[in-house]
Amino acid sequence: MKQPAQNLEDITMPVHKAASILESGGLVAFPTETVYGLGADATNPAAVARIFEAKGRPLFNPLISHVASINAALELGQFNEAALKLAHAFWPGPMTLVVPFKFNARVCDLARAGLNTIAVRVPAHPLAHQLLAAFGRPVVAPSANRSGHVSPTTAAHVCEDLGQVVDLILDGGPTVFGLESSIFACLDNEVILLRPGSITRQMAEKALGHSIDDLASPNDAKPIAPGQLASHYAPRAQMRLDVHAPNAGEAFLAFGPQNAPQALALENLSPDGNLSEAAANLYAMLRRLDASGAAVIAVAPIPSIGLGEAIRDRLNRAAAPR
Ligand code: TXA
Ligand code: MG
Numbered sequence: 250m251k252q253p254a255q256n257l258e259d260i261t262m263p264v265h266k267a268a269s270i271l272e273s274g275g276l277v278a279f280p281t282e283t284v285y286g287l288g289a290d291a292t293n294p295a296a297v298a299r300i301f302e303a304k305g306r307p308l309f310n311p312l313i314s315h316v317a318s319i320n321a322a323l324e325l326g327q328f329n330e331a332a333l334k335l336a337h338a339f340w341p342g343p344m345t346l347v348v349p350f351k352f353n354a355r356v357c358d359l360a361r362a363g364l365n366t367i368a369v370r371v372p373a374h375p376l377a378h379q380l381l382a383a384f385g386r387p388v389v390a391p392s393a394n395r396s397g398h399v400s401p402t403t404a405a406h407v408c409e410d411l412g413q414v415v416d417l418i419l420d421g422g423p424t425v426f427g428l429e430s431s432i433f434a435c436l437d438n439e440v441i442l443l444r445p446g447s448i449t450r451q452m453a454e455k456a457l458g459h460s461i462d463d464l465a466s467p468n469d470a471k472p473i474a475p476g477q478l479a480s481h482y483a484p485r486a487q488m489r490l491d492v493h494a495p496n497a498g499e500a501f502l503a504f505g506p507q508n509a510p511q512a513l514a515l516e517n518l519s520p521d522g523n524l525s526e527a528a529a530n531l532y533a534m535l536r537r538l539d540a541s542g543a544a545v546i547a548v549a550p551i552p553s554i555g556l557g558e559a560i561r562d563r564l565n566r567a568a569a570p571r
Pocket of ligand 2: 400
């Protein structure tokens, strides 16, 4: 695989090519600091429809609009005081805000699944930033995987899942955070954590100066984040969580100083028990353990503090009945 570009000249060409593909209604996969996204022009309904088709994504599940700057984000939605605080504290970065949509903005209905709210993100990854700045309009980008499958953290993962349908993949090497962005909804004077991620609940509470409401239950009849279906982010194998020692023949995803000679395949999220390292490794390791052919992937207990909340959220979804 290609290494991350070392200097601007290496990547300027592909970025301009990528922008012109977006311009003509095509699909470009690009790295963000969380996971790789599958991008299309958010103002072009035909291009946005190609994303739903390529991913096999249900049309009721809205997409995140990505822009190059906070100012560009402010043009798309109505930011209340809390939303502004979070935006200034964590953008550019691994956070998405759901705010009321400004109906004069040009993001198409399909991108928002017809909702009167919009999910907006200003990513920090230099390649993502350059692409968005060069294109100049909002870019919708779900994770660049087939719907329900594990999110891609390398260009090779994108190629495995969507190589046939994407017009160009910008390769920025492995992503740094490895989990999808945290999503906070800032509506009606309350802040709700819709999807835990690298901007943790505790970090957001500190920036806001007050506590935030609990995650809407994935089993709610009407979850506020339509994409937060209980079963998601799933490998092929069955998952067994909070396992101290795997059974013989199971694949084992360890965390901390652990060994499991009886396991069919073994990966360690972080031998030192570091949660950031674990988040960055999670999806690539799940893919490798899945490829071992084991019927079951057993996973070591992950503490639920800080970033552990996001890792446990993804593991619970991967383990949900499907
Ligand atoms: O890290 C990320 O967020 C990556 C990178 C590429 O930016 N993108 C990503 O997109 O994870 P996706 O489509 O896989 O997840 C977007 C989530 C879905 O759960 C969707 O339901 C929710 O955001 N969402 C989008 N618009 C929303 C809205 N208006 N209200 C509530 N939830 C929304
Ligand atoms: Mg996704």
